[in-house]
Amino acid sequence: MQVLYFAWVRERIGVPREEVQTQAATVAELVEELKTREERYAAAFADISALRVALDQDLSEFTDSLEGVREVAFFPPMTGG
Amino acid sequence: MIRVQQDPFDPGAELNAFSAAVAGAGAVVSFSGLVRDVAGGLRAMEIEHYPGMTEKALAEIRDQAVARWALAEALVIHRHGRLEPGEVIMMVATAARHRADAFAAAEFLMDYLKSRAPFWKKEETGDGSDWVAARDADEDALKRW
Numbered sequence: 001m002q003v004l005y006f007a008w009v010r011e012r013i014g015v016p017r018e019e020v021q022t023q024a025a026t027v028a029e030l031v032e033e034l035k036t037r038e039e040r041y042a043a044a045f046a047d048i049s050a051l052r053v054a055l056d057q058d059l060s061e062f063t064d065s066l067e068g069v070r071e072v073a074f075f076p077p078m079t080g081g
Numbered sequence: 082m083i084r085v086q087q088d089p090f091d092p093g094a095e096l097n098a099f100s101a102a103v104a105g106a107g108a109v110v111s112f113s114g115l116v117r118d119v120a121g122g123l124r125a126m127e128i129e130h131y132p133g134m135t136e137k138a139l140a141e142i143r144d145q146a147v148a149r150w151a152l153a154e155a156l157v158i159h160r161h162g163r164l165e166p167g168e169v170i171m172m173v174a175t176a177a178r179h180r181a182d183a184f185a186a187a188e189f190l191m192d193y194l195k196s197r198a199p200f201w202k203k204e205e206t207g208d209g210s211d212w213v214a215a216r217d218a219d220e221d222a223l224k225r226w
Contacts, residue, residue: 007212057133057134057138058137059197073134076201076214077196077214077215078195078196078197078198078200078201078215079201079212079214080171080195080196081170081195
């Protein structure tokens with residue numbers, strides 16, 4: 001699946017998007033998997049209460065299933081307007 | 082109508098065109114958000130967004146407002162990219178038969194697009210640059226709807 005990062009999450013991880021092969025069943029499992037990869041992921045995902053997630057461009061929960069999902073995006077709370 | 086763009090726009094001209102298109106409505110309310118100065122002197126504001134989700138989220142918020150207040154039309158224009166102090170970031174306009182609905186719908190649109198449209202602001206001052214943190218008050222504002 002495609003994993004996208006925005007704002008300071010993008011800056012900490014160092015790329016705006018990447019292809020990730022995973023067996024993770026939920027967003028939370030994907031986060032745990034990414035955190036074990038490299039320090040930059042552990043730093044970005046240190047406090048997920050400070051993060052939001054979108055699945056296929058819909059705002060979602062970390063407990064949500066990844067089944068059939070093609071695009072996951074992680075970002076801080078939005079500041080539009 | 083939803084527009085997400087990098088280019089500047091003229092909110093006065095947009096409002097005139099919007100009002101002309103909804104001439105039978107009776108009440109039009111508009112709001113424009115500008116880049117405000119901050120302590121330390123703001124040099125620029127960088128607005129990042131999530132292409133695709135932005136348009137989808139704005140259209141959903143706009144459609145909700147139109148349905149809930151039976152609006153004749155609702156307009157949202159939001160910019161991204163690098164903006165300087167004083168520049169117009171975004172505007173909303175609503176048209177209804179009566180002003181109460183037009184005002185309420187405009188406030189609803191603003192509250193929702195602050196916390197539910199995927200934009201992120203970064204302020205650049207003489208001391209460096211920093212992401213603008215979301216305020217609890219903005220999230221709380223959604224509860225009244």
